[in-house]
Amino acid sequence: MDRMTSRRQLLGWAALGTGGMLLPSQVLAALKTPTMTEGPFYPGPKDLLLDQDNDLTTIVGKSGVAKGELLDLTGRVVDEKDRPMKNTLVEIWQCNSGGRYHHTGDDSRAPLDPFFQGFGKTVSDSEGRYRFRTIKPVAYAGRTPHIHFKVKSREFGEMTSQMFLPGDPANARDFVLRSISNEAERTRLMMSLKPAAPDSGVKLLAQFDIVVG
Numbered sequence: 001m002d003r004m005t006s007r008r009q010l011l012g013w014a015a016l017g018t019g020g021m022l023l024p025s026q027v028l029a030a031l032k033t034p035t036m037t038e039g040p041f042y043p044g045p046k047d048l049l050l051d052q053d054n055d056l057t058t059i060v061g062k063s064g065v066a067k068g069e070l071l072d073l074t075g076r077v078v079d080e081k082d083r084p085m086k087n088t089l090v091e092i093w094q095c096n097s098g099g100r101y102h103h104t105g106d107d108s109r110a111p112l113d114p115f116f117q118g119f120g121k122t123v124s125d126s127e128g129r130y131r132f133r134t135i136k137p138v139a140y141a142g143r144t145p146h147i148h149f150k151v152k153s154r155e156f157g158e159m160t161s162q163m164f165l166p167g168d169p170a171n172a173r174d175f176v177l178r179s180i181s182n183e184a185e186r187t188r189l190m191m192s193l194k195p196a197a198p199d200s201g202v203k204l205l206a207q208f209d210i211v212v213g
Helices: 003-007 024-029 169-173 183-188
Strands: 070-079 089-093 119-123 129-135 146-153 157-164 192-195 204-207 210-212
Touching (some): 070 146, 089 129, 119 129, 146 210, 157 210
Parallel strands (some): 070 204
Antiparallel strands (some): 070 129, 089 119, 089 146, 192 204
């Protein structure tokens, strides 16, 4: 059990189907998640903090919390028949609330956030479920808000892509997102968002299923 899950039990896992009926998320699950570029800021050995768990909003040994809108991100890793991919390594990385990555190659003048991890990882459970606590992604020069992710498993190898905020005006101008010409595939890259309960400790709940081939 990872550190965040063991110390915080704020969210239950939502069932994806009831009474044998297909819900919209299950219909989408039939569509493989489109792959996308890793980008220039996948962390190398010099960029990684010692703390690499699934809570990107706090760092071990520091008492502060990351700036930005706190977000709980959950989902499942499944195949195209909606079968769970257990024991899959799930990694995410993103810029901080000021638009800067915790990466030696990011020469932005935006300040680093000393309490934002920037990169996290977890392993999916027996139902393919994963969970992260992070911040709502923000835009920076040339890019719409997004979260990078990579999944790795002995069963299917490795897959890299990005997830986006639905309805963000900058999506239409983002050259990486627009490289996916099929509208259904672009829709497949959108997170579902809803407000969190007032006492949950976060502002937003996000859900994103990863479908591998």
